[in-house]
Amino acid sequence: MSKFNRLFLFLVLSCSTAWAQPVEQLIKVIVAPDHTDWIYRIGEKAKFTVTVLENGNPVKDAKISYEVGPEKLKPAVQQTAVLKDGTLVIDGGTMQTPGFLRCAVTAEVKGKTYRRLATAGFNPTAIQPTVTMPADFSAFWNKGKSELAKVPLDARSTLLPERCTENVNVYHVNIQGYGNSRLYGILCVPKKEGKYPAVLRVPGAGIRPYGGDIARAELGFITLEIGIHGIPVNLDPSVYTSLAAGALNGYPSFNIDDKDRYYYKRVYLNCVRANDFLVSLPQFDGANLGVMGGSQGGALSIVTASLDSRVKYLAAMYPALSDVTGYTKGRAGGWPHLFRGDMVSKEALETAGYYDVVNFAKQLKQPGYYTWGYNDETCPPTSMYAVYNSITAPKDLYLLLETGHYVYPEQVEVLGGWLTKQLKK
Known part of the structure; x- marks a missing residue:
């Protein structure tokens, strides 16, 4: 291993716990905005696709609860749903000012809960x-x-x-x-x-x-x-x-x-x-x-x-x-x-x-x-x-x-x- 690579391995391993990556879980909840760059125009609607996977395959009849709203604020939407085929598209609405709209999803599978989120950016380079x-x-x-x-x-x-x-x-x-x-x-x-x-x-x-x-x-x-x-x-x-x-x-x-x-x-x-x-x-x-x-x-x-x-x-x-x-x-x-x-x-x-x-x-x-x-x-x-x-x-x-x-x-x-x-x- 080169000195350069050893440096970055050390930096990764020596990061504080706040820097640690999330632990892999058996059940994977995937939340994805419908724009690949996660960027939207003011007034444009954002949609979030939710998928619950086990061993790489959709979990049928997975129960989820989800919240959508501006990050860190009271959610504008709070709903529950059952994913018949392991997937669901959520209409997240839009924003009228530059900022971020967050969709947080919690899935219940075999008595355990798993959480994931995705965040759509509305013209973030204009945030003042x-x-x-x-x-x-x-x-x-x-x-x-x-x-x-x-x-x-x-x-x-x-x-x-x-x-x-x-x-x-x-x-x-x-x-x-x-x-x-x-x-x-x-x-x-x-x-x-x-x-x-x-x-x-x-x-x-x-x-x-x-x-x-x-x-x-x-x-x-x-x-x-x-x-x-x-x-x-x-x-x-x-x-x-x-x-x-x-x-x-x-x-x-x-x-x-x-x-x-x-x-x-x-x-x-x-x-x-x-x-x-x-x-x-x-x-x-x-x-x-x-x-x-x-x-x-x-x-x-x-x-x-x-x-x-x-x-x-x-x-x-x-x-x-x-x-x-x-x-x-x-x-x-x-x-x-x-x-x-x-x-x-x-x-x-x-x-x-x-x-x-x-x-x-x-x-x-x-x-x-x-x-x-x-x-x-x-x-x-x-x-x-x-x-x-x-x-x-x-x-x-x-x-x-x-x-x-x-x-x-x-x-x-x-x-x-x-x-x-x-x-x-």
Whole structure:
């Protein structure tokens, strides 16, 4: 196996559980829009063909229930049916504004239930964000970066001999971050003397340990995989389980009513601090710095590149924290779905404008590669298109329509390969 292939195998295997592909099931429920590209014009009717298969053959008299409506909102249609010959065509109706119409089907076969969905896009390239841009958005973040610049790095690196390879040294790093916080991560550096490009890997949501991007370092990169919670990233897994259920449970909404104290202020600025550390390393080539991540990490990739011009390229998978105010305008908002309920404070809405990925995307200058699917129920495609349509920098989108909140190896290969090529020019 080539070094290049080993890299992508490692990346696929090291993805967090949020990136995992769905498990194969005995009974397969297939839901397919009648347009092969899943795209419709405003006012055009979408039809969904449902097929229930066992061993590749239609299941006769399969009982199904289905819902059709705008993603993440109350269904416009809720029905049940019996598939006499294992298939059914559902009239999904249409949409009068750009967005996504979702058909979710649950089949009951031999006492077990199986669920699948498909999502039709209505002129998605015309979706516009709902979140507002604060007048002092740039000033707010410039002040934060100025405050950060006055804080010494105070970087402490501890070699992890058990993780090192013949070609790569692996360290647990502890860096002084924004305010009184510390930033922790796993640094991987090629042993061979020379100058190397660097990649910052930013994490998806959750609380967990990290192993570092050793395989990419084997190919001649400095890599730093960080956590965001101000705790070491090499502790016993039980520590993270306890924090996730206790002190850090619900962290995406911590202090949402105060833009200066919101949880993600430290997180965003510490991503810049991670780059401060990377560019300070004597092995860095002085020019080529990339950032990549998925979900929360997709958001942080965009935010980091927007805040830090030292980043030359970014690769983002299904970015979260995108157009989170969508629910206040009658459509889906992005993870963590802060405004889905009835109680929405003026202060929280104000804070959202300073942290929403849309407003960072508008200021991006770096080329980026993006990927997602229409069936994502965690990061709705409406929210992600609100970001993508706001980007004026060079951009490419790799769509795998049926994917949800996970990636196929092909997506990792395309985005990782693109980032590798750009940084190795």
